[in-house]
Amino acid sequence: MHSTLVIGILAAAVAAPLANNTSGPYTDTKGNVWNTLPALSDYATAEEFDALYASEVFTTKDGNRFQIDRPWTAAEASQYSVIDNFLGWSRQGSGNGLRATVNCTHPVDEEYRAKFSSIPPLRTYVIALVELADDALFANWGINFVPRKGYRWDSNDSGDIVQLLDEAYREGGGLNGQDMMIAFSADSTPGGAIGVGYIGLPRQLTKWYQSQSAQAAICQHEAGHNYTLQHCCDNNCIMQSFLDLGAFGNFHNYNENCSGQNHWSTMNNQRNRY
Numbered sequence: 152m153h154s155t156l157v158i159g160i161l162a163a164a165v166a167a168p169l170a171n172n173t174s175g176p177y178t179d180t181k182g183n184v185w186n187t188l189p190a191l192s193d194y195a196t197a198e199e200f201d202a203l204y205a206s207e208v209f210t211t212k213d214g215n216r217f218q219i220d221r222p223w224t225a226a227e228a229s230q231y232s233v234i235d236n237f238l239g240w241s242r243q244g245s246g247n248g249l250r251a252t253v254n255c256t257h258p259v260d261e262e263y264r265a266k267f268s269s270i271p272p273l274r275t276y277v278i279a280l281v282e283l284a285d286d287a288l289f290a291n292w293g294i295n296f297v298p299r300k301g302y303r304w305d306s307n308d309s310g311d312i313v314q315l316l317d318e319a320y321r322e323g324g325g326l327n328g329q330d331m332m333i334a335f336s337a338d339s340t341p342g343g344a345i346g347v348g349y350i351g352l353p354r355q356l357t358k359w360y361q362s363q364s365a366q367a368a369i370c371q372h373e374a375g376h377n378y379t380l381q382h383c384c385d386n387n388c389i390m391q392s393f394l395d396l397g398a399f400g401n402f403h404n405y406n407e408n409c410s411g412q413n414h415w416s417t418m419n420n421q422r423n424r425y
């Protein structure tokens with residue numbers, strides 16, 4: 152089968168009223184209520200933050216569940232900026248003869264659009280980013296993300312990352328008849344989170360962060376959440392609570408304690424979800 156990748160010209164947002172505009176306050180699994188999400192910058196060390204929140208699942212007022220994908224510490228930033236230059240990205244494989252095409256819509260906010268001189272290079276960048284993100288999904292489980300539509304969306308500059316996710320969904324016209332929303336934002340986000348994806352829903356948002364390959368890794372991690380994965384403690388798995396570029400493309404394949412999941416087999420079971 153052969154098909155041409157087409158992503159539409161960024162259309163103006165459709166003024167269609169959609170639900171899901173009630174991100175917070177958030178509750179955690181212990182029943183605590185959070186008016187603002189905990190931020191790495193409020194803690195002395197990443198270890199302290201991770202011990203409290205790496206495996207926590209938060210719930211919006213709508214009942215949508217998510218986890219906090221924290222930004223890098225300064226030490227991690229220097230470590231991973233070195234790794235970034237040496238990664239091989241092409242893992243496209245056979246998909247084991249299976250195909251699960253996931254057509255995608257891509258709301259892009261004004262700060263992200265401003266990184267580019269015009270729409271064509273933005274479009275090329277987003278398509279390449281999403282195509283990197285799905286390589287391991289396709290090779291292992293036949294999940295093929297296909298960028299189909301782009302949308303202009305203007306992000307509220309004071310929104311937290313979950314509010315950005317919901318705003319992108321609302322102002323980007325929801326799923327636009329596609330299977331999944333993969334949104335992009337370069338807004339300054341209180342708390343510094345780098346991405347978010349609802350657990351078990353086809354909605355995710357990747358922040359402008361570090362490099363195109365780093366953003367592809369964020370997008371892949373959020374896709375894991377969309378396919379019901381939760382954070383793990385395997386230091387070679389992309390589903391850790393912070394971005395590990397060395398783990399790009401890897402999903403652990405055994406029953407792991409922090410997540411309570413086998414990420415590889417969960418993905419395998421969920422491959423036709425969307």
Ligand SMILES: [Ca+2]
Nearest residue numbers: 282283285286
């Ligand atoms: Ca690909």
Ligand SMILES: [Ca+2]
Nearest residue numbers: 285295296297
């Ligand atoms: Ca693809």
Ligand SMILES: [Ca+2]
Nearest residue numbers: 306307308338
């Ligand atoms: Ca904005």
Ligand SMILES: [Ca+2]
Nearest residue numbers: 305306307322
């Ligand atoms: Ca807006």
Ligand SMILES: [Zn+2]
Nearest residue numbers: 218219220392
């Ligand atoms: Zn996460």
Ligand SMILES: [Zn+2]
Nearest residue numbers: 383388390403
């Ligand atoms: Zn894992």
